[in-house]
Each structure stands twice: as C-alpha cells, then as structure tokens.
Amino acid sequence: MPRFTALQSATGFDPLRNFLVVGEGRSSFLLLHDARVENLKFDATKLDVRAVTRTDYSRYAHVLQDQFMAWGLVAEESARGFAGAMHAAATYGGLAHLLSVRGKVRSQSRIRATRRGVTAELHVAVVPQKMVTVAFRFVQHRDASGAMITLSRWTPYDRRRLSNMLNWVYGPQLNVTFDVVDADWARVDQHLGHPIDDEAFLRHIVGKKHPSADLTVFFLGNGWKSQKSEVAGTMFYEEGAAVVVDDSQIPVTDGADRFAVTLAHEVAHYLRDAQSGFRGHHDRPGVLLSGGTESTVLDKQLVYDMNPPPA
Numbered sequence: 001m002p003r004f005t006a007l008q009s010a011t012g013f014d015p016l017r018n019f020l021v022v023g024e025g026r027s028s029f030l031l032l033h034d035a036r037v038e039n040l041k042f043d044a045t046k047l048d049v050r051a052v053t054r055t056d057y058s059r060y061a062h063v064l065q066d067q068f069m070a071w072g073l074v075a076e077e078s079a080r081g082f083a084g085a086m087h088a089a090a091t092y093g094g095l096a097h098l099l100s101v102r103g104k105v106r107s108q109s110r111i112r113a114t115r116r117g118v119t120a121e122l123h124v125a126v127v128p129q130k131m132v133t134v135a136f137r138f139v140q141h142r143d144a145s146g147a148m149i150t151l152s153r154w155t156p157y158d159r160r161r162l163s164n165m166l167n168w169v170y171g172p173q174l175n176v177t178f179d180v181v182d183a184d185w186a187r188v189d190q191h192l193g194h195p196i197d198d199e200a201f202l203r204h205i206v207g208k209k210h211p212s213a214d215l216t217v218f219f220l221g222n223g224w225k226s227q228k229s230e231v232a233g234t235m236f237y238e239e240g241a242a243v244v245v246d247d248s249q250i251p252v253t254d255g256a257d258r259f260a261v262t263l264a265h266e267v268a269h270y271l272r273d274a275q276s277g278f279r280g281h282h283d284r285p286g287v288l289l290s291g292g293t294e295s296t297v298l299d300k301q302l303v304y305d306m307n308p309p310p311a
C-alpha cells in the first residue's frame, strides 16, 4: 500500500493529516513507500517532485544547507541530524524512495501515489518566507538584601542557542525565520518581589523591551506568577512582549525538550495572533500550543493559522 512518511520528526510533514509544508522556492524531503516515483501525479506548475538517489545526493544536500542558512540555523544539532537522515536514506535507501518536493509558487495542491488500485494522497502547502525580528532580555533586579541578581540561567551569551531553538522549530515547519536583533540584560534597580507578578512586569520591566523588534522575550527564571494562569510564561499581546520561565510545568510528549517547548509556545501565541487574531490554546494533543500535552511539532492547522498558503 503506498504511503508517505517523515524523514525526521518536526521537519514539516504531518503524518496524521498526510500534510507537507514547503517554503516558496524551497524544498522539503520525505519518504515514499511502495510506489514508483515515475507514477506520482502532481501539478507541475506548482511543484517539482523528484527522487533523490545516491548519485545526485550532494546536489540536494547543498539545497538543504542553503535553506538552513536562510532559516538562521547555525551549527544546530537537529539540523545536522536531518542532513544525516537524508544522506542515509539516499545512500542505503532500502525499499523507500527519498523524495524532494520543491515549491514553485505559493499554493495548495496534492501529490497522488497509486499502486494496485490503492491511492495515497499528500496535501502540500507552499508558503511564503516570513521574517520576525526578536530581542531577548535577561532580567536582573535587587534581592531583599540589595544585591543585583540574575533571575534566569539563560544569559546574553546564549543568544545563538536560543535563536537556533526557535529557528529549528519554525524554519522547516513554517518557513519563518527569527532574526535576533539584540540580546541583553534588563536591569531593574530595585527589588521586584518574589514571585514577580503582572503588575511588577508592566510597571518596571516591559519598558525595557527593544524599541523596534516585533517581539521581545523576557527571561525571568522561575519566580513568575501571572493572573493569566499560564504554566510556560505569559504573552502580553498589546505590549509585543513575552515572559518565558526556566522550568515550566508544561506537559510535554516523551523525548521533547521542555524548555524548547516552553519558548516555542509563547512565540506561537505571538505568531498565531499576528496572523489570525487567535489567542488561547487548541485541543490537539502532542501538537505545539495544545492545552494538553505538547511538543515542538506543528500540525496542518497551526501552519494555516500562522503562515497560510493562498486559498
């Protein structure tokens, strides 16, 4: 029976909905089982679909490398894993074909694979490139004895690690790149209390946001208590600012990095509101921004909420 599967999780293929996201002018990679590539049916004005073989693997490896650069991914571990999985699939292959799907123009279409009267259908969305400017602020204040203390274990020196975290989630899965315009301490010359609440944040901290970044993320360690009862932090929509805590209680799927989910979650609130005006959570388990268990995986609906293809 023909079927499509992911090369690696969180790279733009949603297996439950047989959905693939592709950046405009970019390529996505996945596996095709039990069907011939020559017999695939697709709209060649919208997509270019090819088998990647051992002999032309290096051509596609360069395509992937260029995309990683465009997505701001520098020496990112999961990105290297993705390249490795692609190399293994092209070289050893087995029974599955490695497919390259390039998006020519923003569009929605389908790829059909048929064998012995059975058809598998892959829904493909080709979405535009989006850039979001983000600033990081690491909050310091005076403790009860008057000493200046740092609240988060993250610092301005983690700039690249944090931007890689965001770009790995949102590059391959959404064609959105985060450009970190600034990463610096935010020093408040007084004691803000413990835990810090919405009032203290709005009065003393949010004014230290970057003047022009689309979004400023404030790292507040673990001393945060919002009335909005969010476990990961809080998105302040009107202020264009998000609070992210170090050790959230957000329920995550097995193997997911809880902090990466936490950071991606607050940023997802920003992206979804900016595109669709949706606030709050959804109820699809295992998917980012779920009210239940989450991971950094985006599904078809989230892609449509955050960076939709044309109707």
Ligand SMILES: [Zn+2]
Binding pocket: 230, 232, 265, 269, 280, 281
């Ligand atoms: Zn939330």
